[in-house]
Ligand SMILES: O=C(O)CCC(=O)C(=O)O
């Protein structure tokens with residue numbers, strides 16, 4: 411199916427403040443204007459331990475290789491909420507001019523990758539693949555394509571690229587231009603999320619945490635800036651269908667004896683994300699049912 415690119419009007423909600431655009435267009439800026447300062451403790455431990463999932467083994471005909479890769483994927487989703495997939499075609503996209511055709515091709519390729527990952531993760535959750543497809547209506551899954559540009563910043567410790575947050579959807583794919591900046595939270599500490607060049611960094615997003623009744627973790631992350639090099643990241647958030655109602659999967663609730671999250675239509679979740687304040691308790695936190 412040819413992806414439908416959302417109109418300018420429907421994307422308006424995702425656009426950032428015009429003031430930010432003005433800032434990024436000011437190459438001679440010597441300090442961060444006070445209304446944009448964000449004192450951050452961006453110190454983070456380096457990490458080479460973000461798991462790597464072998465996509466070829468995951469889709470391999472060899473049952474032994476496949477089951478090892480599936481086990482690895484399950485652990486990565488539970489323990490880190492982040493993993494790298496080595497993927498040979500990736501480097502093409504980051505270097506070429508992002509035109510409509512490239513976006514369409516990237517959308518199609520990542521859609522296939524996404525479906526394979528969902529199949530694999532349903533196995534780790536001991537769910538039937540068709541169950542996930544039916545409940546989340548993945549044939550019309552909603553993808554959001556975002557490019558982030560972080561110009562060099564004269565005072566990186568007074569600013570933040572993107573404050574800490576979690577993402578909507580099931581799996582989010584991120585590629586970048588080789589400049590570090592993404593940090594992720596793991597066991598209460600911040601780590602630099604280094605990823606090899608020919609890889610896609612994948613993170614579990616809110617709706618996989620909800621759907622898995624908390625087995626998979628949608629992990630907080632943020633992007634910091636530096637004073638030397640421009641950074642570009644390309645993010646593809648892969649969700650269910652806009653009209654799917656996402657709550658914990660019924661077979662998992664039966665196993666756990668309770669649903670640990672409430673359910674919400676994906677469209678309503680997205681609307682709340684863009685219209686509600688970005689500060690305070692996150693929407694994912696608000697969906698959690700405590701005291702079960
Ligand atoms: O640029 C990055 O590394 C992070 C971007 C991100 O987290 C997002 O766009 O949701």
Ligand SMILES: [Fe+2]
Pocket residue numbers: 575576577631
């Ligand atoms: Fe994000």
